[in-house]
Amino acid sequence: xxxxxxxxxxxxxxxxxxxxxxxxxxxxxxYTAHQFVWRADLTENNRYTLASASHDIAGExxxxxxxxxxxxxxxxxxxxxxxxxxxxxxxxxxAASDGNVEFRFVNPNESDEKARAARxxxxxxxxxxVRQRNKMTQKRAYxxxxxxxxxxxxxxxxxxxxxxxxxxxxxxxxxxTTKDNDVLGILQGHGEPSLSEMTxxxxxxxxxYNLQTISGVDSTGVPANVDVLLVARPQERLSxxxxxxxxxxxxxxxxxxxxxxxxxxxMRLGRARPQSTGLDSLLYDYGLPIRADLVRDxxxxxxxxxxxxxxxxxxNQIRYPYIPQxxxxxxxxxxxxxxxxxxxxxxxxxxxxxxxxxxxxxxxRSSEQSATVGLPxxxxxxxxWTVSDFSGANIPIAGxxxxxxxxxxxxADTLSVExxxxxxxxxxxxxxxxxxxxxxxxxKRRLPEGNINLMANSIDYLxxxxxxxxxxxxxxxxxxxxxxxxxxxxxxxYLNVLLPILLVIGYGGIRYRRNQARRRRWKEDGISA
Amino acid sequence: xxxxxxICKREINAFFDSLTAYVLLVIFLGLxxxxxxxxxxxxxxxVGEASLSTFFQVSFWTLFFFIPAVTMGMVxxxxxxxxxxLLATKPLDDLQIVAGKWLAAWGLVAIALAFTLPYYVTxxxxxxxxxxATLSGYIGLLLVxxxxxxxxxxxxxxxxxxxxxxLLSLFIAVFxxxxxxxxxxxxxxxxxxxxxxxDLQHHFQTMARGVIDAASVLYIATITIGAGLAATVTLKSxxxx
Numbered sequence: 001x002x003x004x005x006x007x008x009x010x011x012x013x014x015x016x017x018x019x020x021x022x023x024x025x026x027x028x029x030x031y032t033a034h035q036f037v038w039r040a041d042l043t044e045n046n047r048y049t050l051a052s053a054s055h056d057i058a059g060e061x062x063x064x065x066x067x068x069x070x071x072x073x074x075x076x077x078x079x080x081x082x083x084x085x086x087x088x089x090x091x092x093x094x095a096a097s098d099g100n101v102e103f104r105f106v107n108p109n110e111s112d113e114k115a116r117a118a119r120x121x122x123x124x125x126x127x128x129x130v131r132q133r134n135k136m137t138q139k140r141a142y143x144x145x146x147x148x149x150x151x152x153x154x155x156x157x158x159x160x161x162x163x164x165x166x167x168x169x170x171x172x173x174x175x176x177t178t179k180d181n182d183v184l185g186i187l188q189g190h191g192e193p194s195l196s197e198m199t200x201x202x203x204x205x206x207x208x209y210n211l212q213t214i215s216g217v218d219s220t221g222v223p224a225n226v227d228v229l230l231v232a233r234p235q236e237r238l239s240x241x242x243x244x245x246x247x248x249x250x251x252x253x254x255x256x257x258x259x260x261x262x263x264x265x266x267m268r269l270g271r272a273r274p275q276s277t278g279l280d281s282l283l284y285d286y287g288l289p290i291r292a293d294l295v296r297d298x299x300x301x302x303x304x305x306x307x308x309x310x311x312x313x314x315x316n317q318i319r320y321p322y323i324p325q326x327x328x329x330x331x332x333x334x335x336x337x338x339x340x341x342x343x344x345x346x347x348x349x350x351x352x353x354x355x356x357x358x359x360x361x362x363x364x365r366s367s368e369q370s371a372t373v374g375l376p377x378x379x380x381x382x383x384x385w386t387v388s389d390f391s392g393a394n395i396p397i398a399g400x401x402x403x404x405x406x407x408x409x410x411x412a413d414t415l416s417v418e419x420x421x422x423x424x425x426x427x428x429x430x431x432x433x434x435x436x437x438x439x440x441x442x443x444k445r446r447l448p449e450g451n452i453n454l455m456a457n458s459i460d461y462l463x464x465x466x467x468x469x470x471x472x473x474x475x476x477x478x479x480x481x482x483x484x485x486x487x488x489x490x491x492x493x494y495l496n497v498l499l500p501i502l503l504v505i506g507y508g509g510i511r512y513r514r515n516q517a518r519r520r521r522w523k524e525d526g527i528s529a
Numbered sequence: 530x531x532x533x534x535x536i537c538k539r540e541i542n543a544f545f546d547s548l549t550a551y552v553l554l555v556i557f558l559g560l561x562x563x564x565x566x567x568x569x570x571x572x573x574x575x576v577g578e579a580s581l582s583t584f585f586q587v588s589f590w591t592l593f594f595f596i597p598a599v600t601m602g603m604v605x606x607x608x609x610x611x612x613x614x615l616l617a618t619k620p621l622d623d624l625q626i627v628a629g630k631w632l633a634a635w636g637l638v639a640i641a642l643a644f645t646l647p648y649y650v651t652x653x654x655x656x657x658x659x660x661x662a663t664l665s666g667y668i669g670l671l672l673v674x675x676x677x678x679x680x681x682x683x684x685x686x687x688x689x690x691x692x693x694x695x696l697l698s699l700f701i702a703v704f705x706x707x708x709x710x711x712x713x714x715x716x717x718x719x720x721x722x723x724x725x726x727x728d729l730q731h732h733f734q735t736m737a738r739g740v741i742d743a744a745s746v747l748y749i750a751t752i753t754i755g756a757g758l759a760a761t762v763t764l765k766s767x768x769x770x
Contacts, residue, residue: 011769012766012769015762015765015766015769019758019759019762022754022758023751023755023758026747026750026751026754026755027751029747029751030744030747030748030750030751033743033744033746033747034726034744038742038743039740039741039742039743040740040741041739041740042661042662042664042665042739042740042741043659043661043662043665043738043739043740044659044660044661044662047739048738048739048740077575077576077577077578080576081578084738088738091735099722477659478578479578479579479580479656479657479658479659480577480578480579480656481573481574481577481578481579481652481655481656482655482656484574484655489574492651492655493566493567493572493574494566495647495651496562496565496566496647496648496651497559497562497563497566497567498562499647500558500562500644500645500647501555501558501559501562503644504551504554504555504558504644505551505555507545508545508550508551511545511546515546
């Protein structure tokens, strides 16, 4: 007998002790590993490794968040995958929150009672096409969830397949657990549109932010509780004191969004002339000024124009290059996934001043056929355009700067300022002030969703301290199979089912023949098999 | 280690020299292939995703039956035919016998899984498969198999009847495979968490989607070593009188 194991389990008493010792050690080790989670995420893009922002949000939970997910079972792959990803991410959040995220899945299609409960909870059913035995049928499907924390609840009425699920879960938990909303200050007093003139933006931000109009900054400065300040389309020049107040707000680490009109168009005269708001030099010092020009783009919205044709007045729809339709966005949490934004008389951003420490991301650019024109200029819609009028490309119209900024008043002789250098902060600049303004009365107009999303995303990005918004761009990767002809599919199906079996049988046959041959040889050699 | 390896090789050779081996492998591959490619919740082409997750779910079930069938005779048959006593006369410890047989059975499962690699090759040719998640899925199947093999050998060590060993092995494994999961869904709070941790399916699901958790690996190792130890104790107990 081998000596190595001579004493192992030698008798009943020793065996009992040894087994208890080994089992105890293993259980203790497993328990320890369960406490200090270590996991290897082998998936591409580390799909199931939560971002630090999500970890922080989950880790800060003091009471349980209960998630009731209403998902219809046996849905087509796109929807089924969303359900599985949602479940997997909830598991990750549960692990990160030390069990403070609890969840259960309900299939509302199981009974009328469950369907009623789902609808009462605020889950919106959708109708989707389902293939059953090679026949398409329509099915009422539920893909939603209710998050409950203490007395508060948030409802995700429909979870879009392919959407950024980690962001959805983390931001919902954050919304539930944050007691005070961020304050969005809206500068007033210099001809800026009021909140009632920006109804779409106001509705988009309602409930997420505490909207506060800020006026009289030249005397009182920007209030300290403002998390993000929106300076949208001032039509009068800001006083030096007001500009200094904005500057000091940024120097304190405040985040600011500036959407300015550098051109003042006059349609009756058919001319646009430059206008100054007093903020131009401040933006210049921060490193992202707006040029006094106009962007014209071949990809533009149409306007109705009265034209003379053979002695008659005719109203025609023509493309007007000064209302560019922008679809050229960078891959950034603010602009990712945007479809189209329509600007009106936009000016270009000067991105050449890169000597600041702040990092610049251009969010939106004009198309491949566009150009800028200096001010003043003619803006008559009847103008005939040629290819040479659009000789430029990719002109920046919106951008975001992140980093530290030097005060615009740092070198001023007469005006002493409290702070000359800002901590890390963010500044978003738009070369158009009108793209979020609905207007009022007869001139009120509906804006494209993209316009509102661009501004709402910018506010979210600037207000976010956790880095959570970066997760917005993380989507569930679709891995579609190549489309094949039905015959090829059938061949591949049967090949995969039969090939491994044939390999096994083939190996068995070869082995059998080899053994037969060996036995025959042994027989010939006089050895009994 | 040499003795363990010798027993392992002997077992694998004996397995591939018997018709049972081929019948079992054909059943395993037939069931896995059919439910992955032709029928079931959704064959790979119906799901339309370049992923082997359907196969992993199917295999989790087929292995549950396949492994007890592989292990049922490993000790029981030796006990019935008296070769176990013959083995006892060799310079071998019972732990080495169990380890050798465990390694052989686990190796057989690995070989059976290797025959499914054409699935991976096909899907990888047809779409952007997540290679890491696929590797993790296979690791998950191997780890789950390690548990079932241990339980199977333990069950086989308790009796000289192969059918009894097969049923006993299924009976023990069904707790880890199914019952703890069911308990987790009905029990309250902390007890549910414990039941969920004991549920092998929960650990396998995590691995099948591409995440390998240290706690899962240690839990699986604990059950595997525990059942192996129990099998050794059963064999050793013959000499304690």
